[in-house]
Amino acid sequence: MDEPIEPDPTAEDAPEPETDLPPFVIEGARSARARCKLCRKKIDKDVLRLGTLIEGPYGVGYIWEHLTCAARRSFPKVEQAYQNKAWELAKSPPETVPELSELVELREEAVAKKAEQLEIPHAQIAPSGRSRCKHSGEPIEKGSLRVVLGRSVEFGSQTRTTPINVLPQYVGAALGEQDSATEIDGFEEALRANSRGVDTEAMDALLEEIGPLR
Ligand SMILES: [Zn+2]
Numbered sequence: 597m598d599e600p601i602e603p604d605p606t607a608e609d610a611p612e613p614e615t616d617l618p619p620f621v622i623e624g625a626r627s628a629r630a631r632c633k634l635c636r637k638k639i640d641k642d643v644l645r646l647g648t649l650i651e652g653p654y655g656v657g658y659i660w661e662h663l664t665c666a667a668r669r670s671f672p673k674v675e676q677a678y679q680n681k682a683w684e685l686a687k688s689p690p691e692t693v694p695e696l697s698e699l700v701e702l703r704e705e706a707v708a709k710k711a712e713q714l715e716i717p718h719a720q721i722a723p724s725g726r727s728r729c730k731h732s733g734e735p736i737e738k739g740s741l742r743v744v745l746g747r748s749v750e751f752g753s754q755t756r757t758t759p760i761n762v763l764p765q766y767v768g769a770a771l772g773e774q775d776s777a778t779e780i781d782g783f784e785e786a787l788r789a790n791s792r793g794v795d796t797e798a799m800d801a802l803l804e805e806i807g808p809l810r
Contacts, residue, residue: 617656620677621647622663622693623686634665644690646677667699668706674699716746716759717778718790719802730760731770741794741802743767743787746777764805771809780809 624642632639639645639662646666647658666674675696683693725738736742743764746757757777762770771780779786788799 617649618680618682618685619649620673620680620682621658621686622677622683622690623647623688624690625660626688630660632662632665633659634661634669637662644693646674646682648673663694663699664702667702671699671703715790716744716757717783717787718792719743719787719794719799720791721793722761727761729763729766731762731766731773734763736761736763741798743802743806745770747773748775748777764802765807767806768809783809 622644625639625645626641628638628641630639630645631637632645639660644663645660646663647660649656650659661670663674678696683689719741722736722738722740722742725735727736727742728734729736729742730747741764742761744759745762745767747760748755749758760770770776771778771783784803787803791799794802
C-alpha cells in the first residue's frame with residue numbers, strides 16, 4: 597500500500613475530501629484527454645474506462661484505466677466496481693457495459709498468455725492459418741506444429757524477448773540468427789518440457805523434422 601497523501605490544509609483552493617464521491621466509476625470517456633494508467637495510451641472518447649478515486653496532494657480525483665486493461669491486470673478492482681454497479685454512478689452512465697463473465701475471459705486470456713511467454717521455446721499446434729514463419733515468411737497451416745522461439749528486440753535502451761513462430765525445418769537456422777534469444781544448448785529438453793498438448797510421438801517426429809542443431 598502507498599502511504600496516503602495528506603491534502604495540504606493551508607492551500608485555500610484545496611477542496612475538502614468529498615466523501616460522497618464513489619470509489620469507482622465506469623463510464624464512456626467524456627474526452628480523449630486521459631491516459632490509461634496501465635497501458636499508458638490515450639483513452640479514446642466514448643471508450644469504457646474505470647475510474648478509481650484517489651486522494652492526492654490537491655484533493656480527491658479519479659485515475660483512469662481502460663476497462664479492458666483493468667480486467668487483464670487488476671481484476672479485483674473490476675469485480676469491486678461491478679459489485680457497486682459503478683456505471684450507475686457515472687455522470688453520464690453508459691448505455692451498456694460488458695458482462696462480468698466477458699471480463700473474466702479477458703483476464704484468463706491474459707494469464708494464459710503470460711504463462712505461455714514464460715515458456716519459450718515450445719511447440720504448439722497452430723490454432724489458425726493466419727500465422728507466418730518469421731524465418732521464411734511462409735504461411736503456417738492450421739493444425740500443423742509450429743515452434744515458438746525467442747527473439748531479442750530493442751526498445752530504446754532495453755532489450756526484451758518477443759515470441760516468434762517458426763516452421764520446424766527453419767528452427768536450426770533461426771536459432772543461429774544473431775537476434776535469437778533461445779539457447780541451442782538444452783533446446784530439445786526445454787522444448788519437451790515447455791510444450792503442452794503435444795504427445796511424445798508428435799514431439800519425436802517434430803524433433804526429427806527440426807534436425808541436428810549444429
Ligand atoms: Zn489501457
